[in-house]
Structures are given as structure tokens and as C-alpha cells.
Amino acid sequence: MPEPARFDELIHPSTRLxxxxxxxxxxxxxxxxxxxxxxxxxxALSKQLTILEEAGYLHTERRLEGSRHRVRVRLTDAGRHAYLGHIAALNAIVSGRLTEPQP
Structure with missing residues (x-):
């Protein structure tokens, strides 16, 4: 089942998108x-990742490999749903099916 179209102001800035x-x-x-x-x-990347993590859209994992700290990131289910809803809203705007961003 496709995600409902839902414009997401948090994801919309090009860097976060x-x-x-x-x-x-x-x-x-x-x-x-x-x-x-x-x-x-x-x-700048740390700041953007922190914003998305605080919203529950991604999860970061920090680990020590030898003497180096490594950080890896994954999208959470909430982040995936928000992203798919945002893309659906953008597609609806482009196709003329949606005239105003949805909250």
C-alpha cells in the first residue's frame, strides 16, 4: 500500500532530503x-543528522575500530514512512493533484 502524501517540512530542505x-x-x-x-x-553533517535523529527519523551507531571512532547511520521505520509520504506529496504537487502542502 502506498504511503499517504504528507509534505514534511523537516525533510524538505535539500541537504536533509x-x-x-x-x-x-x-x-x-x-x-x-x-x-x-x-x-x-x-x-554541518553532524548537525543535520542530529536534527533527523531527534525527530526519530534515523538511528546512529558509534563504535570504536582500533583507535578510530566510526559512525554509521540508518533510516528508522518512522523516517522511511516520512520520506515516502514526502515523496508522494512532491509527486502530487508536480502532477497537480495537491495544491497546498499537507501538515
């Missing part, structure tokens, strides 16, 4: 990969 779309296509993604994909600095 890029991150969520990347995570929707993967099981887990490494911090470095997300940094490269989104073209962000470490601090």
Missing part, C-alpha cells in the same frame, strides 16, 4: 559516505 534519500536506498551508510554525498563539512 539528500541524506534521507541516500539512507532510504541503503541498509546503513557510513558518516564519510554521507559527508561526500551531501557535500557537507563534519560539523
Amino acid at each position: 539528500t541524506l534521507v534519500a541516500t539512507l532510504a536506498a541503503a541498509d546503513w551508510a557510513e558518516f564519510g559516505y554521507l559527508k561526500e554525498r551531501a557535500g557537507l563539512s563534519d560539523s
Whole structure:
């Protein structure tokens, strides 16, 4: 069953949309990969991931490998539903079926 169209202001900014779309296509993604994909600095990526994590849209896992800290990220079920609903809303806007963003 398709997700209901629901515009999501939290996901809509291009940086967050890029991150969520990347995570929707993967099981887990490494911090470095997300940094490269989104073209962000470490601090800017950390800030965006924190916003999405606080909303319950993603989960981060921090682990120590040798002497290096590694961070990987995955989309939660809530994040996947929000993303699919947002994409459905964007498609509806583009096709003319939706004239105003839905709360």
C-alpha cells in the first residue's frame, strides 16, 4: 500500500532530503559516505543528522575500530514512512493533484 502524501517540512530542505534519500536506498551508510554525498563539512553533517535523529527519523551507531571512532547511520521505520509520504506529496504537487502542502 502506498504511503499517504504528507509534505514534511523537516525533510524538505535539500541537504536533509539528500541524506534521507541516500539512507532510504541503503541498509546503513557510513558518516564519510554521507559527508561526500551531501557535500557537507563534519560539523554541518553532524548537525543535520542530529536534527533527523531527534525527530526519530534515523538511528546512529558509534563504535570504536582500533583507535578510530566510526559512525554509521540508518533510516528508522518512522523516517522511511516520512520520506515516502514526502515523496508522494512532491509527486502530487508536480502532477497537480495537491495544491497546498499537507501538515
